[in-house]
Amino acid sequence: MRRVVEYLALTVIGILVTGSLVGMLIDRPVFMSYAYSGSMEPTINKGDVFFINPISRNPEVGDIIVFQTGDVWTVHRVYAITEDGYITKGDNNIATDQQSHDIPPIPKERIAGTVITVKGTPLRIPQLGNYLGTGLSDRGKVLLAGALILVGILAFAGDETSHSRKRKKKITVKFRTLYALASVFLLIMVAVSTFVSWETVPITYSVTSAGGLREGWYLPGEEFQQEITIKNRNLYPMTYFVSMGPTITAVSEDGFMLEEGEERSITVTLKAPQKTAMYSPRLQVNAYMPILPVPVLDALYRIHPMVPLLAILVEISLFLGIFYVILGIGNEDILRIRRRRTSLLREISEVFRT
Numbered sequence: 001m002r003r004v005v006e007y008l009a010l011t012v013i014g015i016l017v018t019g020s021l022v023g024m025l026i027d028r029p030v031f032m033s034y035a036y037s038g039s040m041e042p043t044i045n046k047g048d049v050f051f052i053n054p055i056s057r058n059p060e061v062g063d064i065i066v067f068q069t070g071d072v073w074t075v076h077r078v079y080a081i082t083e084d085g086y087i088t089k090g091d092n093n094i095a096t097d098q099q100s101h102d103i104p105p106i107p108k109e110r111i112a113g114t115v116i117t118v119k120g121t122p123l124r125i126p127q128l129g130n131y132l133g134t135g136l137s138d139r140g141k142v143l144l145a146g147a148l149i150l151v152g153i154l155a156f157a158g159d160e161t162s163h164s165r166k167r168k169k170k171i172t173v174k175f176r177t178l179y180a181l182a183s184v185f186l187l188i189m190v191a192v193s194t195f196v197s198w199e200t201v202p203i204t205y206s207v208t209s210a211g212g213l214r215e216g217w218y219l220p221g222e223e224f225q226q227e228i229t230i231k232n233r234n235l236y237p238m239t240y241f242v243s244m245g246p247t248i249t250a251v252s253e254d255g256f257m258l259e260e261g262e263e264r265s266i267t268v269t270l271k272a273p274q275k276t277a278m279y280s281p282r283l284q285v286n287a288y289m290p291i292l293p294v295p296v297l298d299a300l301y302r303i304h305p306m307v308p309l310l311a312i313l314v315e316i317s318l319f320l321g322i323f324y325v326i327l328g329i330g331n332e333d334i335l336r337i338r339r340r341r342t343s344l345l346r347e348i349s350e351v352f353r354t
Helices: 002-026 128-134 138-156 175-195 294-303 306-327 344-353
Strands: 032-034 049-053 064-069 072-082 085-089 111-115 158-161 170-174 199-202 205-207 223-231 238-243 248-251 255-258 263-271 277-279 282-288 333-338
Touching: 064 085, 175 306, 238 294, 255 263, 255 294, 282 306, 294 306
Parallel strands: none
Antiparallel strands: 032 049, 049 111, 064 072, 064 111, 072 085, 158 170, 170 333, 199 282, 205 277, 223 263, 238 255, 238 282, 248 263
16 A cells, blocks of 8 residues: 555656646646735735646636736636636735736636635645745756656666565666656756746836936837847757747847857847837747757747757657667666665665665
8 A cells, every 4th residue: 555655646746747847848837836926815825836627627606727818827716707708806806807907808728727626725835836936946947857757767667576485576677668768858858958948038118208218218109229138058059049029020130059158149129109108028039959950940930939849859759769779779677676675765765875
């Protein structure tokens, strides 16, 4: 029974990690997220991690849902249902989102899922999100995900053997199994390290009749320029592509390569709308490992920013498959680890010490 619980725990961790990595890649919460504000207090406090049922996308009044407005994902309660979509409201807010923020009713395709609750109370981990959001860098999150995946590889790569009751059982790791799991680990790390190189650069300015009196103030309809600096913080060269958001009319360069630690300034041209207000258009910057020709990456990027990354992962997978065939090694045992009657977690720690 104890071993069943341990395997179940590792399986749950694997699902959550995989879901989180997929969510990072598609910019969408999958199995869990955390509250960025106190709008749902006291039901969900700021920084609380909560869990999502991504299959439940037909909520009823009173359900707590995760939905997208613009580039932001929000967790609020369904207040009402109309023909145009869902009316939402934070438990700590006075008015609905549609009243206070002029947000249209939320359509089903904008809903990531329903927050999992037990007797009306959300399952949550208090304050963990504050640490995930500020205590870990992007690289730290990648290393944490990699460590959890490595634990899964060590836990499930072995085949238990026992030739007699008196002989101690062993964990036998076959080359084929380890190579496959290590390949999956490499592909995930490449995908995540690429994703954390992507960034959205906001350009904030105000449109006002007093345009020009202060920095960042512009007249309605005025065209202006700003300089944006992009730096490659990776340990290898990256190919960068830049896409424009609303009110951005041109960029000086929309595709270039940067070496390790190199940076480049590009000029962004914007045109202020006629309506006086504060605006914050976003410049999307995507980076990719240059293992495909730049024209190919550019053509794929124009389809969707995820397509070049998928093509890179396919190319790496083909290389790993060809390399495996060239090695000519199949079902050979490459590692045997003695196992005593102890818990699975202790076995994993023993593997780390060897």
